[in-house]
Amino acid sequence: MAAASRFPRLLFLAFCLTFLPLSVNDGTAAAARPADSVVTVAARVPADSRTADSLGTERRGGGVVIDQGGLVLTIGYLIMEAIEVTVADSGGGPVPAEIVAYDHDTGFGLLRALRPLRSTAARLGSADRLVAGQRAVAAAPGISGQTLVVGRRSFAGGWEYLLEEALFTTPPIPNFGGAGLFDAEGRLVGIGSLIVGDAAGDGVGPPGNMFVPIDLLPPILSDLLAFGKSTTPASPWIGLYPEPANGALVVARVSPGGPAAAAGIRPGDVILGIGDQPVRRMEALWRGVRALGPAGVEVPLKILSGGAVRDVTVKSRDRRGWLRLDRTY
Incomplete structure (x- = not known):
């Protein structure tokens, strides 16, 4: 479909979704919801770290619990070079966590809570099943709401980052870093990375978010858990x-x-x-x-x-x- 004909439809759907009520996760619902798997991630990074100037020394965002042992999947830049990390579910205070892994090629980071969390472990889905125009749920710490899948396409970042097929949604959500994207069945299909001015990629908008597809996790998960990184040869970095x-x-x-x-x-x-x-x-x-x-x-x-x-x-x-x-x- 041509960009000129696609944009009005996406803009109208984004407009409608913008006015759908967002639900604050107060932890009182009896049934599991996407927001029940989301935790707050807070990290402290030394001032002499390589990324302190660009990303700050106090970082805060989200993560998604993906097993009953407190394993949390987040976006890696929140925890990169951190010396102290905590996670907190919707009804409790901060719990110390250890950094399990960081993977630059995907952008994923993994944490393990050192005390039990009351969060529900999310089921993993697949971004391959998503098509433009489908509704999904974007859940960040304390808030969740419907969003629209704009599509999947490649994404290149200036920090030597390349995804061959990233997920794009609209409208943009706050607290996007480490947020979870869930499909209609409540399965985790992506982890929030960025806010973008042009989710459709056609130069005319609308604004939205970029999510890293969950499909990139299973092939490297065993390496991340065992070694803290993928054993695939590292991509060349030129700085x-x-x-x-x-x-x-x-x-x-x-x-x-x-x-x-x-x-x-x-x-x-x-x-x-x-x-x-x-x-x-x-x-x-x-x-x-x-x-x-x-x-x-x-x-x-x-x-x-x-x-x-x-x-x-x-x-x-x-x-x-x-x-x-x-x-x-």
Whole structure:
């Protein structure tokens, strides 16, 4: 369906959903609801952490209990590099939790509550069954409500993040970080990551949220529980943050001590291509880098810097080695 004809229908449905009453989870309902599986996640991160400047030292969001032993699935940026994490269900105070795992490729994080929770473990579903126009329930700490599935498509983030099929919903919900997306049968199908200005991806809106599909969890869950990470070879990390501008990718910042900084790439440089292959979109950049091989591979970039074009070879590495995670696990 063309974007021009799809947008009015989505906007009308989003408008209707905006005025559906949201239900605050007060913990009094006898039957299990999606919100009964949702907990509050609070994390404290040292000021010298790599992500402290961009993500803060006090982080708060949501998570979803996925087993009876207090295993909580959340979005990884809430707990990345944290030294103290607590979870709280709707009717209780904060419970200490240990960080079980963090996975950059999916964006998932796992916690284990160290004392029993009164939350109900969510059943896992599949995002593959969702189609545009279906209603779902988005549940964040203390609040839940209906939302509309806009569709599934790839998503690229400036922090070297690429999902081949992310979930997009509208209208946007507050407290989206670590929120749960549930299908009509109450099964967990996604974990909230971002708020986006254009959920339909056609340049005209409406705004909404991006969720990481739950389907990405089962293939790596045993690794996450056993080792705190996936055993799949790590994707190459080059340590730069591009932003699209006028049809080009401009380096907004580089990671201190990262590969791009070591190679002499600076903010303001323009990424023209990978080798002789031009790239203008972030998805193409990250796909091209990953296609070269696992972490450690050399990445040949063509850079426009100071009015001159130059070839730069960046020696990639595993991002986990740059993050200060050792004190976490």
